[in-house]
Amino acid sequence: MIILDGKKLSEKILKKLKAEIKRKRLKLKLSIILVGEDSNSKIFVRQKKKACEKVGIDFELFKFSSKISNSELKKEIKKIVQKSDINGIVVQLPLPKGLDTEEILNLIPEEKDAEIVSPVVCAVDRILKEYKISLRNKNIVLIGKGRLVGQPVASWLKKRNLKFSDIDEIKNADIVISGVGRSNLIKGGMVKKGVVVIDIGKDVDFKSVSKKASYIAPVPGGVGPVTVACLLKNLVKLNQV
Numbered sequence: 001m002i003i004l005d006g007k008k009l010s011e012k013i014l015k016k017l018k019a020e021i022k023r024k025r026l027k028l029k030l031s032i033i034l035v036g037e038d039s040n041s042k043i044f045v046r047q048k049k050k051a052c053e054k055v056g057i058d059f060e061l062f063k064f065s066s067k068i069s070n071s072e073l074k075k076e077i078k079k080i081v082q083k084s085d086i087n088g089i090v091v092q093l094p095l096p097k098g099l100d101t102e103e104i105l106n107l108i109p110e111e112k113d114a115e116i117v118s119p120v121v122c123a124v125d126r127i128l129k130e131y132k133i134s135l136r137n138k139n140i141v142l143i144g145k146g147r148l149v150g151q152p153v154a155s156w157l158k159k160r161n162l163k164f165s166d167i168d169e170i171k172n173a174d175i176v177i178s179g180v181g182r183s184n185l186i187k188g189g190m191v192k193k194g195v196v197v198i199d200i201g202k203d204v205d206f207k208s209v210s211k212k213a214s215y216i217a218p219v220p221g222g223v224g225p226v227t228v229a230c231l232l233k234n235l236v237k238l239n240q241v
Contacts, residue, residue, distance in 0.1 A: 036066030149179025
């Protein structure tokens with residue numbers, strides 16, 4: 001079994017980005033909008049801040065109470081969007097209940113949308129390429145239909161004319177990509193020997209599944225760090241002269 005080392009790959013991507021930023025003398029700032037006190041969201045924000053520091057990108061956090069109204073948050077975001085020194089904006093998801101995610105995300109203009117290309121899709125693609133794992137002629141199972149993982153990964157697979165099924169077909173899966181966010185959803189007895197497992201939602205019982213897998217991307221240290229690196233790559237690309 002081989003661990004798909006996202007931390008190592010992310011360092012490689014960030015090193016190249018740092019050199020590019022220095023070479024092109026880019027002055028960049030990433031701003032994160034965080035609403036509420038979700039513990040996972042706070043972890044992701046810290047990771048993004050740390051990555052920005054590594055490559056020489058300024059970082060700014062705009063933090064709001066979970067009790068903020070939809071209309072008030074929209075007003076605040078419109079102010080942030082107008083700031084000329086901000087090159088990229090990310091609304092950290094999920095937003096608290098009562099807020100209209102679609103409305104909020106639509107306030108971010110394309111020229112400042114650091115997630116205009118899904119960082120998760122970019123991360124999955126980079127990991128597979130790094131370890132020379134092909135999706136062609138494979139039984140692919142995608143678990144989860146959420147905005148952050150399931151939907152963008154499904155769109156990506158469809159664009160590549162790759163067929164995939166859901167958890168009902170997991171026994172026959174050559175490749176499993178999972179982003180539900182439910183601990184121990186996938187256990188060793190559910191998968192076949194030699195399966196490739198890309199865990200994004202911390203859904204996999206690592207101890208039992210790793211005994212069957214040929215490759216496995218764990219949480220933490222798998223897709224997450226590469227997702228952050230891909231986000232910063234998006235930011236750099238948005239600001240090319």
